[in-house]
Amino acid sequence: MTLAPAPPGADRRRPQLADFRARCEDVAGVRLDEPGALHDFSVQHPERFWRTCLDWAQLPWSGSADVVLTSGDVQSARFFPDVRLNYAEALLRPLPGAGDGAPAVTAVHADRPAERLTRGQLREQVALAAAALAGIGLTDRDRLVLIAPHGVPAMVVALAAAALGAAVSTAAPDMGALALLGRFEQVEPAVLVLDRTAMGEATVSALLDGLPTVRRLVVLDDLPLPEGDPTVDRLADLTAGAGPSPAWDRRPFDHPLFVMFSSGTTGPPKAMVHGAGGTLLEHVKEHRLHGDLGPADTLYFHTTTAWMMWNWQLSALAVGAHVITYDGPVDGPQTLWELAAGHGVTVFGTSPAYLQLCQDDGYHPAAHLDLSRLRAVLSTGAVLHDWQYDWVAEHVGPVPLQSISGGTDIIGCFVLGSPERPVRRGRCSAPSLGLDVAAVEEDGTEVVGAVGELVCRNPFPSRPVGFLRDPDGSRFHASYFAAHPGMWTHGDLVEFDADGSARLHGRSDGVLNVDGVRIGPSEIYTALRGVPGIADAMAVEQRHPARPGASRIVLLVVLREGVVLDAELARTIRRTLREQASPAHVPALVAAVPELPLTHNGKRSERAARDAVNGDPVANAAALRSPACLQAIRAAVTAGPAATADQDADPLLRAVTGLWSELLGTGEVGPDDDFGDLGGSSRQVLSLLRRVRLDLGADVPVQAFAADPTPRGLAHAITAGTAGDPAPLLRAGSGRPVFLLPDAWGQLNLYAGMVEQLATDRPVRGLRLRLTGPDGAHLPVEEVAAEAAARLREVQPDGPFSLAGYSFGGLVAHAAARALTAEGREVAWLGLLDVRPPRAALSAREVAAQRRAARLRTLLSRRALEAVRRRLRRGSTLAGRPPVGPVDPELAFFTGSEAVGDSYRPGRFDGPVTYFLAEGSQRHVRGTLGAWRRVTPRLRVVDVPGHHGDLDDERIGMLSARHVGVLAARVSATLA
Amino acid sequence: MLLVTATPVRPGPLDADVALWLVDLAADDDALTAAEARLTPVEVARAHRGTPAVHRRRVLLRAALRSALGSELGIPPGQVPIGTSPAGRPHLAVRGSLLDVSCSASGAVGVVAVGRGRRVGVDVELVAPWSSDVLDEGWLSPGERRALTGLPVTARPLAVTRCWTQKEAVLKATGTGLRADPATVVTPVGRATGAVAGWEIRDVQVPDGWVASLAVTPEEETPR
């Protein structure tokens, strides 16, 4: 009788860990069945442990494993310097229980049926792809960048590159071009492999522009191939024409396998190189010993190709597990559970956020689905809360919920599950075997049962080989080994219990995690450099006082001599961060402190500051240079926001702020507060602007306010912008201004939409003109125009001039253009926006034509009454009688303007004139345009949509929001 | 799907192209916490910039907007991709989507409108007592002012507030908000429905004391 070895993981009652322990007991000669004994052995006898691991895992390797470890120094030690292996070979070889016919991968899609490949088929595809990539010159000195969704092609390409010994760096296609370049520019890839289906064309070209080292582009999609450099091929075409697969050489243990990225507290993302041997050995160890994963398992870990969990789940092929990939959207809480149920997933990996989403939505997976195959749920990426364990127990089933935690930096985990340990709510079950992980104090002493810095005190195989662009290793050293000499300091806070279980407590290195957004404080510090008065700053995370489980940013600032943190400075800080970083970087609280906590060796201790702002005892107070600063921090934080020190010397700003407080009914208005943030509604904006006009005598248009709705912005608008300025700047720009003349109301508001949408770099100015004389009577158009010409010359001493006006304003523009040319100045562009010729300019035939049109219009009008009123009014003004209807001073003003307009006799103007004829005015004006042609020989008529849109015209005006876009475009096109 | 604080306004036959939701902005703190959980960190950060009242309003309104879109799309509110125009107009960030959205709040009442194949703008406002000050605030056109002063004093509070909501509804539908001059949007004073600046205006049923208007693209138009 022959005894076939039991496939690993086949017997659920005896985890692989038990088998492994037995091997270690043989090697150690002692029993290791006490809880924690195996881990103790693994870190006390690393050489025996890792050697046993390599042998027991039956990984394919050659060379000699006699030297396990070159030293005991975590930063520089190398594992198995004489062992050679090939990652792809190790993943794809036939295994006991997982031969070539066993399923390797099932790729699930949202929009098409799943595909399944056996291990043999996958190996064949990888071999073809390897031949193809070798054919285009990929070698083991090259790096390949792969941007594709989580699916079979990504796996095949990555494994083919690994087979050839080229390092692979992956990302997801939905990342932005900048983020992709920020990573891959450092990689200097020789070959770029893209699935362009979910990428913008702009991203593709940005990548090619930004990655000049790329010799060949390979695409996985069926989209048309771009022309030019570099040469582009479809992978499918390359494999079809490829020669025989080259040998999958075994290479040194540290040969580069993956390039991964991690953003830290400073600088661009760190590009770290992970070696083939370390990655493989660590992953096989985690999968088999901690996850008990084997050929009987189906693993789905929800990830993208941009996250290290992608690499981690890929390595599950090395233990014979069947891997599921998914590239579709998560449409709701059910998506991933349905996937797990539908594909018989035994180990399902997800994130605390997804579990929380399911819980919040009241979704109960077990009530809808058959999850009987599921034997474990893994979660990583953030802290898993106690209640989430209860939810899984109740609504998923009696399966362990394993919180695992590690990082890209080690392409693996520090703490994770264990098949032999019960799961305790809120805790990771065990430290990673072979890794001497601990929580330490500032001085490096271990703490148990209290929060400390997560460190690893001994060499481990999945430490990165090094960073790219770090020739002397100084960045590498600074990143992990500077904080605690002789230890890998990861930057997480952790608390270990005596049983080895752990709970993570967020970042310790100052990276803030606020509401799930990771915020590098360096971005905060960089932005703050531009704020005068700040000598130093420290941003720390504080438990949210009102929202359990949430956190917020507290910014501690050390001010320069003589500077006070008043509300204004606090707002400058917030505004700067909002504008230069992002809204997520804006602190909830800014507090001034005399000093930041520094350790004896001068290192900033964010951790001490965090304890202080949380009101927690500061564990490392003794390690600080001046522990007294902690008291000051506590006091500053409890004192709350700085009171508005009234040092606004600017009386206008004070007056404006006063109006705000009055209107909003709040005393706390700072100069940079946003009207909306303070609870002001848009309706109140108008009341505010009325008060500004009455109390401060300044006419601020709504749009000017909306551009910067803060007291300071309003004060600016009052001084700089409008009040008293006879030629207010409506839009900034460079070059000769475009001038707009006021309408019959004397106002410029009507041009707001057009000004905004004009396609020109030139400045746009309005003119404020007196339309009436000292006696209140309207001035003739020529007189108004004389003032206009004078104002124009003040702003622009010499021609050529460009000016335009609507209706009455157009008459003034015409008269002003004449005045300017009479002075010998050039008018390059005169725009008349539906300027109906004045009565006085019409011939008898034209008057008759106009009357006919008016009558027709009356008949067509939906509101005949309005038209009757209009006729009455027009008749009355022409006859010089007071206007009919309620006495309305503004209306009287308007009709006064209209009257002087109608009596204007336009003189000859020989310059170019563009007439923008409103569609709705055609009937009215066509017959009378001759009046304009007679005096403006170079008249060009441009049709625009909409109606004239003046008084009582309920139809849509040419300047209305609806039509102004077209008008602005046509004005821009003719502008000279 | 749980809609924590939003209740649909019964859609009338005319409204099948627009789904309307009323939002209770006086909801309790539990509802607020639940609502906040559906927002993105950026939305939460924006809400926190405001005073406590603004925070509450923004959170509940945005959560309701998410719920409304989520229920149209059949996805959880937290996963609705929402974009914002530079001027602040929210929109569903799904290319080619025919859904459009707008929201508004005033006091305890919030309104969310989802246009199905229609571009929408909605505005709700607490009716305030009449004051002739409004005539001089610059947002009414002369014709509107005349029409308003022609109304009996008792009718003016509602009329002027409605007039405002109609203008705002249009400005929010176009997306400019106050960056365009409200005086250029001329409304049919005294009427709850009609056409304003090319938009179809509808009345939205809200609790007594408030008035709300909806602007939608006329039927023949495709949403921009």
Ligand SMILES: CC(C)(COP(=O)(O)OP(=O)(O)OC[C@H]1O[C@@H](n2cnc3c(N)ncnc32)[C@H](O)[C@@H]1OP(=O)(O)O)[C@@H](O)C(=O)NCCC(=O)NCCS
């Ligand atoms: C935002 C604005 C369109 C409406 O304001 P309002 O009537 O006070 O507020 P409402 O409750 O009716 O509507 C607010 C909602 O409109 C939406 N909105 C914002 N800008 C918008 C725009 N340009 N177009 C359409 N909708 C907009 C937002 O979703 C907002 O809700 P949120 O802030 O909670 O996300 C208007 O205030 C504006 O244009 N402001 C310009 C900037 C300004 O002056 N700000 C000062 C404070 S009002």
